[in-house]
Amino acid sequence: MIPFNRPSLVGRELEFMQTAVEQGHASAEGPFSKQATAVINDAIGSVDALLTTSCTAALEMSAMMVDVSPGDTVVVPSFGFVTTALAFARQGAKILFCDIEDQQLGLDPRHLDELMDDTVRAVVPIHYAGIGCDLDGIAKVMEKWPKASLVEDNAHGLFGTYRGRPLGSFGRFSTLSFHETKNFICGEGGALVVNDAADVDRAHVLYDKGTNRRAFLHGQVDKYSWQDTGSSFGLSDVLAGYLQGQLDERATILARRQHAFDRYYEALKPRSAELGYTLPVVPDHCEQAYHMFFTLLPDADTRNRVLKTLNDDEIYATFHYVPLHSAPGGQRVAARPSECPVTDDISARLLRLPFYTSIDDADLDRVVDAFLTALS
Ligand SMILES: Cc1ncc(COP(=O)(O)O)c(C=O)c1O
Incomplete structure (x- = not known):
């Protein structure tokens, strides 16, 4: 029997998972999360990366961050994963389904040009199979629509490049998946990659269940409280240990x-x-x-x-x-x-x-x- 996928153990994943428990920080944003985040930021050149429970969760965060609301639309390739679209639909956006081109199977800039109007808040291309989509063509169309943010669904593409630049570095945000079928895994996991420093603070509030807990931890406020929308998006450090074992290899x-x-x-x-x-x-x-x-x-x-x-x-x-x-x-x-x-x-x-x-x-x-x- 040859399965379609087999999850891998390549290095020190199991040891790191045990360490995560033993060192007393098994919840999100522990020592392994910090290491894995540093690897991602270094690879992509991002200003921040927040480890999430899945790529779906990271897409949901990006939908909250671009503030889609009723009446807004988001462009997603029809040849895509359900949650690439669903994450935005859950936030109240209507979806404009875009066709793909037949070479790299990424979002087709010609169809994108036909679909764009001033209701579009985000365009969410996929780098299918980890091969960069036509980012130049997409950028050219989006130049005309400054209210629309680029969010790269980079579930497949960590460490891939396009004209020498890392995939995931082109959008205001990009998202990663560490699901067991992906290149680097931890069972289920993902990351929201933030490329604009102006988005970092709010991304952490959404990530921390809508609270300013990060500002509290940094000594900027004397207690933390409910500030904004959000959810419990963080990846346990036990799974971040698994992920770090993979990233080391x-x-x-x-x-x-x-x-x-x-x-x-x-x-x-x-x-x-x-x-x-x-x-x-x-x-x-x-x-x-x-x-x-x-x-x-x-x-x-x-x-x-x-x-x-x-x-x-x-x-x-x-x-x-x-x-x-x-x-x-x-x-x-x-x-x-x-x-x-x-x-x-x-x-x-x-x-x-x-x-x-x-x-x-x-x-x-x-x-x-x-x-x-x-x-x-
Ligand atoms: C392009 C793309 N985006 C998002 C996802 C969802 O990833 P996750 O299972 O980490 O939520 C997948 C899953 O395969 C995918 O292929």
């Missing part, structure tokens, strides 16, 4: 994932034209984060047939995002109906192969053989 994790990606790519490239599938396109100006390996099959029937054959063979390849714009939940929160033909097409043809940090060459080769046999 980031070179090893990225090297193993790059190896897996390259082995699939080299094995599959030679037969792609003959069998009619395509592989990820990583432009020269992007360093990808090696988050996943996907292929696009010629049509939906072929994708579904190959998926079934692999699954019958106990190789758990899988599909990915079901279009948000036509899902019942998406239709309920849409500002207006929009057409996303590329999303519909890609969603029906995309297949993700098993991909995780500890996958070995024998399993990678077995997946390749089974995939090519299923298609031949």
Whole structure:
């Protein structure tokens, strides 16, 4: 059996989790949280990073931070994760579903240009598979709409770059995921990355259950009290210890994932034209984060047939995002109906192969053989 994902233990994760308890600070913002935050800030060049219980929680914080209110809209790729949109809809925004372009499968600036108007408070692109989306094209469109903030959903892209700049450093905010399926994990976890110093204080109030506890801890007020909206967003230091164990081994994790990606790519490239599938396109100006390996099959029937054959063979390849714009939940929160033909097409043809940090060459080769046999 080859699972789609297997959570990893690469270094001192378990030891750090025990230390987190023994050193007497197991709740949020403990010593391991500080270390992990420093690694993230150093990698992204951000002014602050707040570890959260999930990327979803970080997206919800960003929705509170951009102050979306009824009448406002937020642009989200239809080829996206449910909570990329839901986080903003929960805050009362209506969603404008944007199509993707067919190369990096990121938000399409041409469709974005058609959707933008002065109700838009945020644009939330995804760096799908850890490959930078068209940030230049998006910035060009957004220049005309200064009231809209860029929030990068960087769940897949920690340590990836775009024109030499870290993914997650372009938006007013960006968000990370440390869910067990991601590159760096702690079971469930995430981070809100803050790139504008003017947002730091309020982000901490929202993070601290709507209180000015941070100002109190810094000796700026003599007691802390309820100030603003917020929730209990913080990641336990036990899980931050797990995360720090992974971040310490980031070179090893990225090297193993790059190896897996390259082995699939080299094995599959030679037969792609003959069998009619395509592989990820990583432009020269992007360093990808090696988050996943996907292929696009010629049509939906072929994708579904190959998926079934692999699954019958106990190789758990899988599909990915079901279009948000036509899902019942998406239709309920849409500002207006929009057409996303590329999303519909890609969603029906995309297949993700098993991909995780500890996958070995024998399993990678077995997946390749089974995939090519299923298609031949
Ligand atoms: C692009 C994207 N954003 C957000 C999420 C949600 O992450 P989490 O499970 O950490 O809330 C996912 C989950 O896979 C995702 O793919």
